[in-house]
Amino acid sequence: MMKNSQVKVTKDIADDNYFYLRSCIRQNFFPGSENVFLDILKNKLGKNIIDNANHTSCTGIGYHSDIVPYETYQTMVARQFSLMTGQGLKNAAVSCITSYGGYNEVLETWKEFPEEEAKARKNLKNATGRCFEIPENISHSCDIIYKFRHDIAEIAQYKLINKQTGKPLRIVDHIGCHYAKIFPDKGVGGAEKNTVLSAMVEAWGGQSVDYPERRHCCGFGFRHYLVKNNRSYSISNSKKKFESMEPYSPDMIITNCPGCNMFLDKWQYALAKIEGKTYSGDKNGIPVLSYEELAGLVLGYNPWDIGLQMHQVNVEPLLDKMGIDYNPDEKYLDAGGKFMGKPEFTGCLPE
């Protein structure tokens, strides 16, 4: 049978000299994930990537919750491109899936309606005095890890293999909707048979496990999470995914979208509070990691250096299965080694 990673891929991913565009949600909830991505690129793969302090949010969450008009959104995207132009770089590395979809949406609009590009250029010039060049390549940061997955495998310290049983870890993926649904040709493997994450899993020794609702939205829904009254929409969609995964007994969930990563982690806790059950067969829940965090573990980074203590669902069961050498006593120490106190509760249900 054809492995997921053998599905034909046509996407062009730049191989060096990136301008990094951070994600509001990833910085907020999993800042270590972005840091380890940068460290892997610079120090493990020897790539040039610039983290420019002047970029702001692209305002994509405001755009998709309809308080930011498309004209403003286009101008904000133009400003990001302008910063990139200023650094002499032509390859964007985008951390956020909403931004990634948004940059592609804007570029497609400009191709079809050149007057919109002209308007964005004029708005940007009038507002800031800035000009910009169209990037040559827009890649999501998962595309870049995907591109170098075999290089990572070559220098890996750990494999996605259960050390006790010797069997590959069973890993389900969740692809953020705006990665490939808006423009299927912009996502590795397209919208229906997306392989960007499953190919990493397989390259690092794991087993990518299919499940019926693999393509279903995590339920963010923008206004449906942002407005407290509406959050039942959000959690209902995540529940549908967990129910669909449950029979396959996954060892972990890998995601490429910062929001999905956060929701799939936090909603397991909230569902346990509501329903008194988990979908993992234990009381902890299913660990949810980004491709950056997983690459970090495979490469032997200290789990607490890359921020895995910021997850509600404990990652230790996964670390133990992988046979990772880590110190549990360091989990809640600050940068100076001082105990910070610890959460009143971790995981999903009390033991």
Added chain:
Amino acid sequence: MRTLMQRLGEDVRLKEGLHACMSCGICTAVCPAAEYFEYDPRSIAVTVQSGNEEKIRKLIESDTIWMCGQCMSCKPRCPRNNCPGLIISVLRKVSQETGAFVKSRLGRQQYLILKTIGTNILETGYCVYPASVVPESHPEQGEVWKWIYQNMDSVYERVGANIGKEGPGAVRKIGRENLNELECIFAESGGDTLFTTIDEFSRTYAKESGFIDADGQPDMEKYTDFLLNEDNDEK
């Protein structure tokens, strides 16, 4: 005066999102919102395609257009390359520009989003920022988030973030000169106008609905409480 259909047609996203819908319903079949709400993106595409002013007016005054979660799952499945999610974005824009949004419970929530995400954008340069995710308003974030929130500087520093400080890095302080540019972009490109429009229609609706302070002005604090407690069972 422009018709609603003219207003919709002025947005390039309508041209991108609607090409001769044949009403097959695959968008509805795959739509997470259609599973959760009484919601049918197929019929929205058909209504807009009909150009019927009265039906479009009813649509932009309704809860219906606010049910879409903007996941765009409809886009890759449509055999005609339509995107109902994009049509929704245009309908929502016109609903806000004309003030129709205050006639719907879900539409009125735009005021809440303006005051949270809109404020975050202008004040911090981020849509979401750690200090704004207050545990009391976000119980679903769990005990680990509460611990992070209570030990914010230490936790972020531990994982290599640059919280609240100058220079690059995660959750860094975005400098005044960058926020100034962001503000100028919003002023130049219609962002400020939309913020003001949402605010003014909301204030008028609040006053008409009896949320009035001692000076006879709209009491937006009470109005916010009202919005946060409006019935949420639309199923």
